[in-house]
Amino acid sequence: MKKxxxxxxxxxxxxxxxxLHMQKGMEEGGFQTSLLKVQEAGDxxxxxxxxxxxxxxxxxWHPPKPVVDYLKGKxxxxxKEGRVKVNAPKIPGKNALIFCTYSGPHTGIREAVPAGKYMGQFFEHLGFTVVDEWYILSEFHGSEENSTLGRMGNIKGLPSKEDLERIKESAKNLVLRL
Ligand SMILES: Cc1cc2nc3c(=O)[nH]c(=O)nc-3n(C[C@H](O)[C@H](O)[C@H](O)COP(=O)(O)O)c2cc1C
Structure with a gap:
């Protein structure tokens, strides 16, 4: 079983x-999945x-510091183990998927793309193929202004049930083709 x-x-x-919805979709697509908080991912x-x-x-427009620290540490x-190679040759069968939630108050999705690209680069350097980057517009909890008056308009309640259902389906479809 793929993992x-x-x-x-x-x-x-x-x-x-x-x-959580990605996990549901991937399990439906036949993958064995583990869901882990970065701070609990250990080794x-x-x-x-x-x-x-x-x-x-x-x-x-960056990943939060604990994520940056985790990726740098890995x-x-x-x-040190010699797994980072010049030219970053791709290792067949090793894939990465990046996802990033954002609220886009100032410049929309461009608030998130640099964070997603940054995370993806670690995997590219390790020989993984970044199969996709998903950017998910989400409520800015704790900030009425950023959730209603920003460039993306009223984003309260996002990601919606429909968004999450789509994410689940996309995750399933993605693993079915890996
Ligand atoms: C300290 C802080 C900085 C943020 N900076 C940005 C930002 O630059 N651009 C953006 O689109 N959203 C920004 N946000 C909004 C979050 O990215 C967004 O609400 C995200 O979905 C929160 O994810 P979480 O609920 O998983 O913590 C920021 C939120 C906080 C708390």
Whole structure:
């Protein structure tokens, strides 16, 4: 059975909801999945999985510090083991999926794309193929202004039930083709 790990960091629950629906979809698609908070991921080996998913909110168009620290730590230990190679040759069957929730008050999705690209680069350097990046518009919990008056308009209640259902279906379809 193919295996996926879904790593995520979430402070107000948006990214966690997305991660949970991804897991449901991937299980429906026949993958064995583990869902882990970044802070509880410990020493998992990315190379033990066919698909590594990592998700985080955008904080000032970056991943939050605990996510950056985690990825840097993993990267440095793989580097010491000689697994980071010039040219970053792709390792067949090793895939990564990046997901990032954001509220886009100022510049829309461009608030999130740099965070997603940044996370993806770690996997590219480790020889993984980044199969996709998902950006999910989400309520800015705790900020009425950012949830109603920003560039994306009223984003309260997002991701919606329908958004989460779509995420589940997309996750299922993604693993079915891996
Ligand atoms: C400190 C902080 C900084 C944020 N910076 C941004 C940002 O630069 N751009 C953006 O679109 N959303 C920003 N947000 C909104 C979050 O990315 C968004 O609400 C996200 O879905 C929260 O995820 P979570 O519920 O999983 O913690 C920020 C939120 C916080 C708390």
């Amino acid at each position: 996926a790990v879904i790593l995520f960091w979430s402070n107000t629950g948006n990214t966690e909801k997305v991660a 998992i080996d990315f190379y033990n999985f066919d698909l590594v998913c990592i998700g985080a909110p955008s904080y000032n 990267f440095n230990s793989y580097k």
